[in-house]
Amino acid sequence: MNWSVIIVYAGVILYFLTILTIVFNIVMENRNPVRTLAWVVVVLMVPFLGMIFYIYFGVNYRKSKMFSMKGLGDMKWLQYMSEDQKQRLKKAELLKKEDMKEVRKLMTLLLNNSKALLTRYNKVDVLNNGKETFPAIFTALSKARRYIHLEYYIIEKGELATRLKELLIAKAKAGVEVRCIYDDVGCWSLPKSYIREMRAAGIQIYPFLPVRFHRIADKANYRNHRKIVVIDGETAFVGGLNFADRYLTGVPGIGVWRDTHVRVRGEAVTSLQIVFLIDWYFVRQELLLNKEEYMPYKREDGNVVVQTVASGPDSDWASIQQAYFTLINMARHYVFISTPYFMPGETTLSCLKAAAMGGVDVRILLPHKSDSYLTNWCSRSYVEELLEAGVKVYWYQKGINHSKVIVVDGIVGSVGTANVDMRSFEENFEVNLIVYDRNVAKNLATYFMEDLKDSEEESMHRWKFRTRWQKVQESVARLFAPLL
CATH class of the missing domain: 1.20.5 (Single alpha-helices involved in coiled-coils or other helix-helix interfaces)
Known part of the structure; x- marks a missing residue:
């Protein structure tokens, strides 16, 4: 031989x-x-x-612990504070007694699974669509005096990205510290010259988890899907909108881009700051969490209670998935869910069906047209069993519904970056605000009902008579659900 x-x-x-x-x-x-x-x-x-x-x-990097928290040993204070808040929750020292019974379980869960500290002195403003969100962000950025921290999944060449770059360069030249984290896959089309210009002006801008072969990896695991802006430790923004022109002007042939963001002032700003600074440590190995100027815990008179829950391969638990599960499970009257992609996994799906069959008004708003072919058909594959259980499904008709919102019983709402899908639950780095405030929840519910006016409710009769080709596309797409 x-x-x-x-x-x-x-x-x-x-x-x-x-x-x-x-x-x-x-x-x-x-x-x-x-x-x-x-x-x-x-x-x-x-x-x-x-x-x-x-x-x-x-x-599975959550198992292998690739995303290590080594070097963040001084974060033990977060553990101590969360333990203290859990004890105070048991003694009903943090909230009025009439509110405790309904939300205590969720609060305790988030203290356990993600050390999401309760912050009580906040003001939260809901921002609808790009026309409200981007002017608010640019106005806040223009007022920055000490530092600006940005973390975005997508920054895409266009008018919005150009305006962002010019404003950040101007602030950096004026002596403001500017730090920016961008996802290497989400920003694969961003010109290298864009980044060079910002670095030349003194802006610290770096990619999150750089990868090769971007075109192959556009669905790569473990992407930073967060959208965070923190300004001077006083104002922060988080939600579903990226810096790409379509988030403002819509998509030709499809329609408007419907999305939701929030502006926060108060103690919760520091919670979002912690999320950014942990990611900054991962990207740069620079520890800033021990510096007082970045951890102000400034109070606002709004008295809105907020928990900031972050989830990703660096966490021991699928924190946001558990939060969604608990939100649905605690509902007594209604659950309103707005999400662009719906691949919930069997546990969350069973919870939704059980809630509806138990008499809760469960409504899910999905886009009639999507920016992703495979996920769109996979989302549709769940519709029949939802309808059979009594869940009301609506198709947004004016364009792409990209909001990531859950509202329960007019007492609590969730707004952030996580979709109702397994990629957001298990693999991407995400962040959501859980807001315990009747006024904010009422506003979110009102906007949801307004969106339903621009939507079409699905009926079991019509769904049963969809074409065989549609059924085939749904079934084939469903096979890929565990991998999407």
């Missing part, structure tokens, strides 16, 4: 051993069985490419 044959046999044996090792690792991760089986099938049925896809997209 010559050497070439030996090398071929050795290569084949090595390949199959590698495949078996990967399959073994997938099984030993103890994931959801459906997700595990999906990856096993991909690795076994798509030779070589399946192995590459798993290594690139499928490794």
Whole structure:
């Protein structure tokens, strides 16, 4: 036997051993069985490419602790404060007694799963769409005196991005500290010259988790999907809008871009600051959490209670998924959900169906037209079982509904960056504000009902008679749900 044959046999044996090792690792991760089986099938049925896809997209970094918190040992104070707040919650020292029974369980959950501290002295303004959000952000940025911190999934070449760059450069030249984190995949089309100009002006701007082969990796795991602005520790913004022109002007052929952001003043600004500074440490290995100027905890007279919940591969628990589950489960009258993508996983899906069958008014608003073909058809694959359980499903007709909002019983609302899908729950870095305030919840519910006027409610009769081709697309897309 010559050497070439030996090398071929050795290569084949090595390949199959590698495949078996990967399959073994997938099984030993103890994931959801459906997700595990999906990856096993991909690795076994798509030779070589399946192995590459798993290594690139499928490794469970929450288990492997790739995103380590080493170096943040001084964050133990967060643990101590969360433990103290849990004890005070038990003694009803943090809120009025009439509010405690309804929200205590959710508050305690978030203190346990993400150390989401309760902040009581805040003012929260709901910002609808780009026409309200971007002017508010630019106005706040123009007033910055000491520092500006930005963290965005998408900054895309266009008028908005140009205006942002020019304003940040002007503030940096005026002596304001400017730090910016951008997601390397979300901003793959951003010109290198854009970044060079900002760095030349003294702006500290860096990518989050750089990857290669952007066009292949546009659905890569573990992306920073957060959209955070913190200004002088006094004002912050968070929500669904990125810095791309379509978020302001809409999408040709589809319509307006419907989205929701919030402006926050008060103690919760520091909570968002903590999220940014932890990410900054991950990106730059620069610890700023121990500097007083970045941790002001300034109070506002609004008296709005807020918890800032962050979730990602660096957390031990799927914090936002657990928050959504608990919000739905605690509802007694209604649950209103607005999300662009709906791939909830079996646990959240069962919770929604149980709530509706238990008499809760459950309404879900989805876009009639989407910016993502596969996720759109996958979302539609859940509609029939939702309708059968009594959940009301609406299709937004004016354009793309990109809001990530949940409102429960007019007492609590969630606004942030997380969709109702497994990618947001398990793999992306996300952040949401949980707002315990009747006025804010009422405003969110009012805007939701206004959106329903521009929507069409789905009926079981019409849904049953959709075309066979639609059913095929839904079923095929549903097969990919564990991987999306």
